[in-house]
Amino acid sequence: GPDDLAAILYTSGTTGRSKGAMLTHRALASNAQTLKDSWHFSADDVLIHALPIFHTHGLFVATNITLLAGSSCIFMSKFDADDILGYMPDATVLMGVPTFYVRLLETEGLRKASVNMRLFVSGSAPLLAETHDRWRDVTGHAILERYGMTETNMNTSNPYDGDRRAGMVGFPLPGVEVIVTDPATGAPLPQGEIGVLEVRGPNVFAGYWKMPDKTAEELRDNGFFITGDLGRIDADGYVHIVGRGKDLIISGGYNIYPKEIELVIDDLPGVVESAVIGLPHKDFGEAVVAVIVAQNGVEISAQDISNSIKDNLARFKQPKRIEFVQALPRNAMGKVQKNVLRDAYDGVFQ
Template identity: 40%
Template sequence: MAHPPTMPAALRAVAREHPERPAVVDGETSLSFAELHEAVRAAARGYLALGLRPGDRVCVWAPNSWRWVVAGLAATYAGGVLVPVNTRYRGEEVADVVARSRARVCVVADGFLGRSQVAELRAALPGLDEQAAVVVVGDGEAPPSTTAYDDLAGLGAQVTDADLDARVAGVGPDDVADILFTSGTTGRSKGVLTAHRQTLLAAERWTSTCRVTAEDRYLVISPFFHSYGYKVGIVSSLLTGCALHPVAAFDTERVLAMIERERLTICPGAPTIFHSLLESPSFPTTDTSSLRLANMGSASIPPRLIERMLDELSFELVVPAYGMTECVVATMCRPGDPDEVIGTTNGRVVDGVEMRVVDPQSGAALGPGEVGEIQLRGEMVMLGYLDDPEATAEAVEPDGWLHTGDLGTVDADGNMRITDRLKDMYICGGFNVYPAEVEAVLARLDGVVEAAVVGVPDERMGEVGAAYVVARAGHDLTPDDVEAFLRERLANFKVPRHVELVDELPRNASLKVLKAELRARTTTKDDRWT
C-alpha cells in the first residue's frame, strides 16, 4: 500500500480515518487518534513558542509512556528532527548526544529511576540552558528555568493554527525525520540520519508483512528510544490504526497481567522477553490465548524458543526478522513459511532492499550456503552518520552497499541465516567458532533458560569459548552437565572451555547482551581453566 509522505501526514491521515479508535492506552490514560492528533498539535505549538525552527533537533529522554508518544510526534509535526535518548544513559552520555545533535529542545523525564536527570544534564553540559529549552516530564514541580510538560499547551496558545499548518506544509519526505544514536557498545555512539520516507517505509513493510490491522492491540515493550519501539511501534500504529499499550520498564508479572486483561494481540521483542514470560511462575495460570503475532529482530534466535512460543504462548504467527538502526527492516519471514524456514532463518529481503554475502577479507561475493558478511543496499539504508563522513564511508560503499557487521548465509531461496556478529566470531585452534551456533544448542538442554557464549584469549589455542548459562529455577544443573551435553553435539573446538552458571546476563537498555562485559569477566589465568 502507499504510505503518507511524511510523519505529520501520517498522523493527520490516521486521525481522519480512525478518529474514535484508541491510539495509546497507558494505565488510566487512553487517547483516541483524534485526541492524540490534538495533543501533538498542542505540543508542537509549544515547541514553536520555545523557538524551534525547521530542522532543529528535539531530544526526548524519557521512558515509554503516552507523553513520549506525544512529545516525539510533536517534534516532526513542528518541522523538527526527533532525537530519542537512551533512558539508562547517565548525564554525561546524554550531554554528548545533546551537544552533538545541537538540540534546541530537550524533553526530560526528571525523577525516572529515582534520579535527577535535569541536574545530571546541567552538570555535564554547563551551557545547556543557553543551547536548549528544557521541557520536564514528571509528577513533581519542574526545576527552575524549565518548562513543565503540562504547560506546553498554554505556552503554545500564542501560536496560531495557520502558523503551525504552514510549518507542517514545509515538511518534505526527503527531510531528516529522526536521528537515532547507536548503542555504542563497541565504541562512541553514532547518530543515524533517516528521512521521513525511510522511517515510514520501514513501518509499512513491517505492518504489511505482519498483517497488522486497526483491530490489533500492540504491547510495546521495546523502548521508544530504539528503532524497534519507535518505528516498528509508534509509526506502525499511525499507518494501521492499531492501539499501542506501552510499558515503561519490563516486568514479567505486569506484562502477563496486561496480556490477559487487555486481550493484547501483538508482542514484538527480544528473545529474552519471551524466555521471561515462559519461565514466570504466573505463566501457567495466565490466559495468553489472545496473542496473535510475535516478531523478533534479534540477529540469532534459538529455534527451540520459537517452538515454545508457538506451542506454549499461543502465538498464531512468529515472524523472525532482521534489521539494524542503519536499515531498520531488511529481511522477514512471511506468513505461511514452512516451520523449517521460521525456525532456522531470518527470512528474505523485503521489497526495496537488496542483500549479498561477502568474504570479509577479500570482499568477494559468496554463493548460497557460504558464510560471510551480510551486506544490504536499498531505499531504507540510512542517509549517513551525523557529522561523521569518515564513519559513513566505512559503513556504506560508494555504490550503496551497507556493511552490517553480521556474519551469515543465504540459501538458494533467498532465506538469510545469521551465523553471528563479525566481532563475536572467534578462532579456536585455527577454526572459526560462531557463538550463536553454540547458544542455539544450549537452548535445547533441559534446565537452560538462556545462554551467552564469548571467545576469550588462550595462549595455546588463540581463543577458546566461555559460556554463561542461566539455569531454570529448581534444576540442579552443573557446568559438567553443560559441557557433556555440548560434547555430544558439537565438534571439540566449538565446546566452551569455561562454563559458569549465572543468575542473569548483563544487558543494555535495549536488552542486548553485553558480551564485552562477559569477555572482561573471564581470563585464562582463572584457575577454573585447569
C-alpha cells in the same frame, strides 16, 4: 523532502562507541509502509506497545505502522507481563523482544488471553527455538521473528503467510536486498556460506553524524551497508544470523562461530541459555569460553557440559573453560553484552 534528515538515532553500543545514525524521511516512511503491508496491519488492529522508545522498533516501527494503518495503540510505560495479559483480549498485535515471551510464558491464563490476538513479533535478540515452540504449544501462534538495526530499521521478516521458522529471521523485505560477503575481500559468497551480511534499500541510513570516516568504512559507494552481522542464506532463502563479526573467535587458525556452540549447549537438559566468547590464549591466540545459565535447582557441572557436547562439536570448537552465572548481562533491549563478559573473564588463560 524525502532525503532530508528526519532523526539521529544512536546505536546500542554493544560492540563499541555508540554512533548517531542519520535517518531520512524516505528511510522511515518506506520501511513503515513495507512493514504495514507485510504484517497485514489495518485500521482494525490494536497494538500493545511495551517497547522502549529510545530504540528503533519502539520509536519508529511500532508507532509509524500504527499511524500509517490508522490503527490503535495501547502505549505502556514499561513491560509488565500481567498488564499485557490483561490487555490481550482487546488487542490484536504484540511487538516484543525474547524476554517478553519468556516472561509471558510464566504467567497463568496466557492461552485464554491470547485467543483474539493475530500476531506476535520478536526481534533485537535471538529467540530460542524452545521459546518459539513453547509459545506455539500454549497459544497456537508462531512468533514472527524479524531482523533490523538502528541504521536500517527492519531488513528481513519471517512470512506472515508461510513457515515462520525458529532461529531464522526470514526473507528480505520487499525492496530490500541482502547479500553475504567475504569479511576480508567484500566479495559475494555462494549460497549457504557464512559471511558478513550487507543490506541495500530505501530503508538504509544516510551515514553517521559527524563521523565521515566511520560512514565510509561501513557504507559502500554502491549503497550496501556492511551490517557487521555474520550470517548465511539457506537454500530456501531464509536468512540465518550466526553472530556479530566482532564476536567471531579465531582459535588456532580456525574460524569459530559462537552461535553454533550456543545452540548445542542451549539444547542440553538443565540449561536455560548460554553465551560463547573468545578470550586471549597464549597457544591458540583465542580460546572458547562458554558462560552458562542453569535452571533453578538443577545440579550441572562443567564436566557434564563437556561430556554432553563432545560428540556434537569438532574438538577445536569445544569450550576450554565453562563458567556458570545467575544471569547473562544484557542491555535495555535484551541483547547479551558479550563485551561485558569478555571484560569479566579477561585473563583466565594467563
